[in-house]
Amino acid sequence: MGEALNEARSALEKDEVPVGSVLCINGKIIGRGHNVLICSSDPTAHAEICAIREACKQQGSYRLPGATLYVTLEPCVMCVGAILQARIEEVVFGAREPISGAAGSIMNALESGWMKHRTKVTAGIRADESSQLLKRFFEEKR
Secondary structure (H helix, E strand, C coil): CHHHHHHHHHHHHCCCCCCEEEEEECCEEEEEEECCHHHHCCCCCCHHHHHHHHHHHHHCCCCCCCEEEEEEECCCHHHHHHHHHCCCCEEEEEECCCCCCCECCCCECCCCCCCCCCCEEEECCCHHHHHHHHHHHHHHHC
16 A cells, blocks of 8 residues: 555646556555546546556456456546456545545445456555545645
8 A cells, every 4th residue: 555655646646646556466566556537538547447458468358367456545436447358356446535535435336246257355554644645636726
């Protein structure tokens, strides 16, 4: 989660919402990402999607069995769809997203079984640090 927080700080430096993510298999990072929606003019450029894209290229496959995704903020519905399509085994996230969180806040699509694949969810890891980055970003915007 420390590496995901580093990615979130990279987003903050770019004046993007500070969300960061890393994907690991067997303890090795295979993909990294942070929000780049604004600078890339791409609404799909969430931290999770960026990390998944990089990992898939590195692995040479669109499936990532055995992978764990670490992300500083609870994934949204779009990201949950990509996580399920990639067959990621587990998602570990920091802060809850009460408005659009699809891994336990407004729904838990990852563990629901609505698709053939289910992804284990672990929530609240280093949540305070994740939340503080987000609060800092939004306070500076006000």
